[in-house]
Amino acid sequence: MSHPSPRRTRDPARKQAAILAAARAVFAERGYENATIREIARRAGVTHGLVVLHFSTKEQLFVAATTPDPESLFKGVLDDDVTKLPERIAASFVHRMEASDGADPVIALIRSAAGDQQAAKALLQTLQQTAVDGYARVLDIPDLATRVNMMGAHLIGVAFSRYVLADGPVAAMSPDELIARLTTTIRTILFD
Amino acid sequence: MSHPSPRRTRDPARKQAAILAAARAVFAERGYENATIREIARRAGVTHGLVVLHFSTKEQLFVAATTPDPESLFKGVLDDDVTKLPERIAASFVHRMEASDGADPVIALIRSAAGDQQAAKALLQTLQQTAVDGYARVLDIPDLATRVNMMGAHLIGVAFSRYVLADGPVAAMSPDELIARLTTTIRTILFD
Numbered sequence: 387m388s389h390p391s392p393r394r395t396r397d398p399a400r401k402q403a404a405i406l407a408a409a410r411a412v413f414a415e416r417g418y419e420n421a422t423i424r425e426i427a428r429r430a431g432v433t434h435g436l437v438v439l440h441f442s443t444k445e446q447l448f449v450a451a452t453t454p455d456p457e458s459l460f461k462g463v464l465d466d467d468v469t470k471l472p473e474r475i476a477a478s479f480v481h482r483m484e485a486s487d488g489a490d491p492v493i494a495l496i497r498s499a500a501g502d503q504q505a506a507k508a509l510l511q512t513l514q515q516t517a518v519d520g521y522a523r524v525l526d527i528p529d530l531a532t533r534v535n536m537m538g539a540h541l542i543g544v545a546f547s548r549y550v551l552a553d554g555p556v557a558a559m560s561p562d563e564l565i566a567r568l569t570t571t572i573r574t575i576l577f578d
Numbered sequence: 579m580s581h582p583s584p585r586r587t588r589d590p591a592r593k594q595a596a597i598l599a600a601a602r603a604v605f606a607e608r609g610y611e612n613a614t615i616r617e618i619a620r621r622a623g624v625t626h627g628l629v630v631l632h633f634s635t636k637e638q639l640f641v642a643a644t645t646p647d648p649e650s651l652f653k654g655v656l657d658d659d660v661t662k663l664p665e666r667i668a669a670s671f672v673h674r675m676e677a678s679d680g681a682d683p684v685i686a687l688i689r690s691a692a693g694d695q696q697a698a699k700a701l702l703q704t705l706q707q708t709a710v711d712g713y714a715r716v717l718d719i720p721d722l723a724t725r726v727n728m729m730g731a732h733l734i735g736v737a738f739s740r741y742v743l744a745d746g747p748v749a750a751m752s753p754d755e756l757i758a759r760l761t762t763t764i765r766t767i768l769f770d
Binding site: 575 | 692743745767
């Protein structure tokens with residue numbers, strides 16, 4: 387038995403990782419309001435009590451599960467050649483979203499904004515702060531936070547049409563066309 | 579009694595208008611999933627049965643209540659001077675949203691995307707088609723639908739941060755600053 391199923395693991399770190407992975411999937415599929423700790427526990431193969439022991443509340447589990455790792459978020463994006471930054475941001479966003487199978491923080495964010503909004507606000511703040519901190523490493527412009535937040539708003543809107551509702555021309559265009567259009571818009575938002 | 583309260587009106591057209599106004603408010607406040615016909619009926623001062631008689635289902639009531647009137651949507655926006663179109667779109671959007679008190683179709687759209695998405699898709703299609711039809715009256719560009727839908731995605735993302743979650747720099751900036759930033763982005767999306 388060299389590959390124990392995640393449903394049967396006894397390793398605490400593995401259990402925690404299994405809970406977070408199950409939470410990401412359930413929050414993305416159902417939205418924050420309709421997600422339950424019970425279903426997350428079931429999918430992770432652990433007890434309801436263990437999830438509560440590790441994460442206390444649904445909101446805390448949501449933030450822990452959906453907060454992206456900055457290193458993976460900015461992989462290949464931050465670079466001294468700032469003139470090509472819009473291309474790299476656009477390509478990284480589209481490739482990440484296309485591969486995410488719906489379990490991306492931006493999707494979770496959109497699907498958590500319907501009901502009680504504390505969880506959604508906490509996630510938006512985390513995402514935007516992570517983005518501002520990252521771009522501050524390569525960009526030195528006075529209204530950086532505002533520009534990065536406007537860019538974030540743009541990407542949220544595109545994700546809404548293309549990946550959440552998946553409807554209309556924004557959803558139908560090829561990844562390459564989307565990258566080209568986003569590159570132009572991101573360049574304007576960051577530098578014009 | 580020259581000003582009968584809307585709770586007591588006997589005029590069918592008025593009752594229908596009262597139902598639609600109550601529906602707009604309830605869908606915007608609670609999101610699609612949490613809105614109930616019962617609460618909409620109560621706020622409109624009519625019976626549950628009358629709402630069902632007029633609109634059959636919650637989804638049909640949602641689409642009827644949130645579909646914007648194209649004339650009011652494009653008031654002051656469509657004009658032969660196309661060079662200033664981005665300014666007029668940006669100003670119209672911001673003024674409409676600032677005055678909407680949360681009861682705008684774009685807010686309803688965002689707050690309906692968490693659960694069952696048929697209602698949200700129907701509303702997104704209606705909003706985008708209305709926009710494409712409107713701008714086709716003054717713009718003659720081959721990929722108009724794609725550009726208008728990308729602009730729509732941008733406005734949805736801005737509304738998400740500023741008017742739904744109401745958090746961060748996008749929510750904090752003045753209406754005039756937002757109009758100036760949107761004008762630049764919209765010009766790029768429509769014409770670059």
